[in-house]
Amino acid sequence: MSVAVVFPGQGAQFVGMGKDFYDKFSNIRDFYSNADRALGYSLSDIMFNGPENDLKLTQNTQPALVTMSASIWSLIKDKVQPAFFAGHSLGEYSAVYASGGLSFEETVKAVHNRGKFMQSAVPVGAGAMSAVLGLDEDTVSKVCAGISKADYVVEPANFNCPGQVVIAGSADAVAAADVELKTAGAKRVVPLPVSAPFHCSLMQPAKEAMAEYLNNITINDLNIPIINNIDAAVEKSGADVKNALIRQVAGTVKWTQSVENMIAAGVTSFIEVGAGSVLTGLIKKINKTVETINISTVDDLGKL
Incomplete structure (x- = not known):
């Protein structure tokens, strides 16, 4: 049995996230205090107590x-x-951390900045995203290509699973x-x-x-390969x-x-680590035969 560990991205967050682990395991508390120290404010308070609007701010959601x-x-x-390892969008940073590419503090600071850069790339309200259900990737791509032009952009942002594609771009487009x-x-x-049109060419400033930002820090070679988002390719360097x-x-x-490539490489089980179960649902739609x-939550530890 070959296992892949995957980490969720933006949209999986919820007020109270991680609090049961924090309360039960003393070593878990170090992560939260280290995140607060690295960022210079109480991220843990926002995570545990909200308000939800603060948690939904991209520069808070990501760390x-x-x-x-x-x-x-x-x-x-x-x-x-x-x-x-693999992660969906932001989750790729968790995968890089887990494989030894970055320290925890470096990862938290990197994604906090990533969130700020992404939010500031497009004025609020100027961009939009939609989930397209029940249509194949090629058709979605062709429709977007037929509409998109300079200053009127719409592109596929996420190929999530068969029949679920997210598009992003200018609100009108x-x-x-x-x-x-x-x-x-x-x-x-x-x-x-969403507050910005992620994963499209409007994010060029970000x-x-x-x-x-990343060119000023060192990412180590990885201990275990990841499957990246942009190419669905294996990486260790x-x-x-x-x-x-x-x-x-x-x-x-x-x-x-990415999931199909991991399965082709022999993966038979996927473990999603972090908030919610979004990726577990997507993986089941990609391939019903793999274990997920x-x-x-603390109660989920019994599944292992």
């Missing part, structure tokens, strides 16, 4: 999710021998695509409550800022990891292909 994933991983890492995608056969097109993290900001998250476990 919150990394902190929860990293702390849970510390509890189970001696029980699991993964063949691969996304709205136009929503209509055309329904005409093309989409069962539903659902506008998403990509450039993240490149400058720190230089390749950094390059992929930079390209990922303004590029499509190829989650379906999610560790999001």
Whole structure:
């Protein structure tokens, strides 16, 4: 049996996240105090007590999710021998941390800055994202390509699972695509409550800022390979990891292909570590035969 450990991305957060682990395990508390110290404010208070609007601010959401994933991983890492790590969007940073590419404090600071860069790349309200349900990747890509032009951008942002593609771009262009995608056969097109259009070319300013940030820190070669988002490719070199993290900001998250590539490489079980169970649900839709476990609460530890 070959195992992959995967880490969730933005959208999985919730007020109270990680509090049961914090209360039960003294070593978990170190992660939260270290995150607070690294950021210079009480991220843990926002995670445990909210308000939800503060937790939903991208520069808080991203380090919150990394902190929860990293702390849970510390509890189970001696029980699991993964063949691969992977993470959805932001979750790729948790994967890099878990494989020794960055320290915890470096990871938290990097994603806090990533959140700020992504939020400031596009004025609030100027961008949008929608989930397209019941339509294949090629059709979604073709419809977007037929609409998109300079200053009127709409592109695939996430290939999440068969029949679920997220698009992102200029608010007007996304709205136009929503209509055309329904005409093309989409069962539903659902506008998403996001503050910026992630993973599309409108994120170019954030990509450039993240490149400058990451080029000033060292990412070590990894102990265990990750499957990156941008190419769905296997990586162990720190230089390749950094390059992929930079390209990922303004590029499509190829989650379906990432999971398929891990299964093709022999993975039969996936363990999702962190808030919620979004990735577990997506993986089941990609391949019904693999085993899936999610560790999001203390009670979930019994699943191992």
